[in-house]
Amino acid sequence: MGLANKIPVPDPAEKPEKSTPDAAGIYVHVPFCSHACDFCAFYQVEPRRDDIDRYLATIEREFALVPAERCETVFWGGGTPGLLPARDLERLARAQVERFGQPTREWTVELAPGSVREDKLRILRDAGVTRVSLGVQSFAPTMLEALGRRHSLAQVREAWRLIEAVGFRSRNIDLIFAVPGQTLESWIGDLDEAAAVGADHVSTYCLTFEEDTALFVRLSQGKVKLDVERERAFYEATWDRLAAHGLAQYEISNHARPGHACLHNLNTWRMGRWHGFGPSAASQERAWRGANVADLAQWCDDVARGRRGQVDRSPLDAAQLVEDALIFGLRMNEGVALPALRARFGAAATEPFEPALLGLLEEGLVERRAEGVVALTRAGRLVADAVGEALLGLAQAGRD
Numbered sequence: 001m002g003l004a005n006k007i008p009v010p011d012p013a014e015k016p017e018k019s020t021p022d023a024a025g026i027y028v029h030v031p032f033c034s035h036a037c038d039f040c041a042f043y044q045v046e047p048r049r050d051d052i053d054r055y056l057a058t059i060e061r062e063f064a065l066v067p068a069e070r071c072e073t074v075f076w077g078g079g080t081p082g083l084l085p086a087r088d089l090e091r092l093a094r095a096q097v098e099r100f101g102q103p104t105r106e107w108t109v110e111l112a113p114g115s116v117r118e119d120k121l122r123i124l125r126d127a128g129v130t131r132v133s134l135g136v137q138s139f140a141p142t143m144l145e146a147l148g149r150r151h152s153l154a155q156v157r158e159a160w161r162l163i164e165a166v167g168f169r170s171r172n173i174d175l176i177f178a179v180p181g182q183t184l185e186s187w188i189g190d191l192d193e194a195a196a197v198g199a200d201h202v203s204t205y206c207l208t209f210e211e212d213t214a215l216f217v218r219l220s221q222g223k224v225k226l227d228v229e230r231e232r233a234f235y236e237a238t239w240d241r242l243a244a245h246g247l248a249q250y251e252i253s254n255h256a257r258p259g260h261a262c263l264h265n266l267n268t269w270r271m272g273r274w275h276g277f278g279p280s281a282a283s284q285e286r287a288w289r290g291a292n293v294a295d296l297a298q299w300c301d302d303v304a305r306g307r308r309g310q311v312d313r314s315p316l317d318a319a320q321l322v323e324d325a326l327i328f329g330l331r332m333n334e335g336v337a338l339p340a341l342r343a344r345f346g347a348a349a350t351e352p353f354e355p356a357l358l359g360l361l362e363e364g365l366v367e368r369r370a371e372g373v374v375a376l377t378r379a380g381r382l383v384a385d386a387v388g389e390a391l392l393g394l395a396q397a398g399r400d
């Protein structure tokens, strides 16, 4: 008997933040940054005027490659979307709304503190943006320096003042921890400050050393060191401190006040559909998934030929979706409802993963809740990446 059969069937009533079945999201990658931060591996280029013009003209063409449909959520990420001049933001927003209408539930735009201006914020709010995400990274000037960020604390404060003055339904602050030289006290100070300024959502990322970044080079040269125990202490302090401030964890790295979870990300973690636009943007359509090429010129060329999502493109199959629904779903505090997964993808796709889940249950990394839900325990959350890898390996073994 499968694991799903041993656990009571859940109440099918949808949670308030759950998307309607099959609703899509839109992700727009805006690939411009004024300078490359030391830790960052996202695709980005300098904002030259001719490149911005090429980008805008091409994204309008790329919108036209996707059948017009009303979407629930939109997320503009980057890069630094807020770096675009006001009239370019207006053009991009207008093109998107003309093609897909206003998103019905949420529209997020990422902003960097150094490029926030009141006129841009007004244009975004008037276009329908409901949520802004400010890349603060730290409130401590020495940490900003260690991360190679070029914004100052004064710019962070001014950006936040403007965001509050213009008014958006949800305001997120991004923070980074386990930075070389950062103390736990300094990190807790960052968390307290984010709560004190009134963020409705706080995303906390453990510094990672991506290849081709300045930090990775320093790691390879022995100038900075990885310390797993230290990272664990930062994780646990984050969860406890933000919870005490009323910002409950709902995913390993994400915390929100009630009603402010990021709906766009929830849709992707639950293996919904989304259309990705812009260089390097990933898409998950009904029949396939893939990413656009991470190169502005090549992406323009692809779009001119009517092509999207050519990188790592693969047809979607149920086993792949179950795999990702488990890996991303377990990272969420709500966990994964196995009977629902089974109903959606079929027993043949879910059963190979059940021995793996039983193993994780026995190790105390995953727990069983009512209504057929499995979720990471606190111990499991601390090793979530390893759990994901174990799940993949065990599931593969179950299929062989």
Ligand code: SF4
Residues within 6 Å of the ligand: 032, 033, 034, 035, 036, 037, 040, 041, 042, 044, 078, 079, 080, 112, 135
């Ligand atoms: S962290 Fe943000 S601003 Fe810095 S290079 Fe990466 S995308 Fe650009």
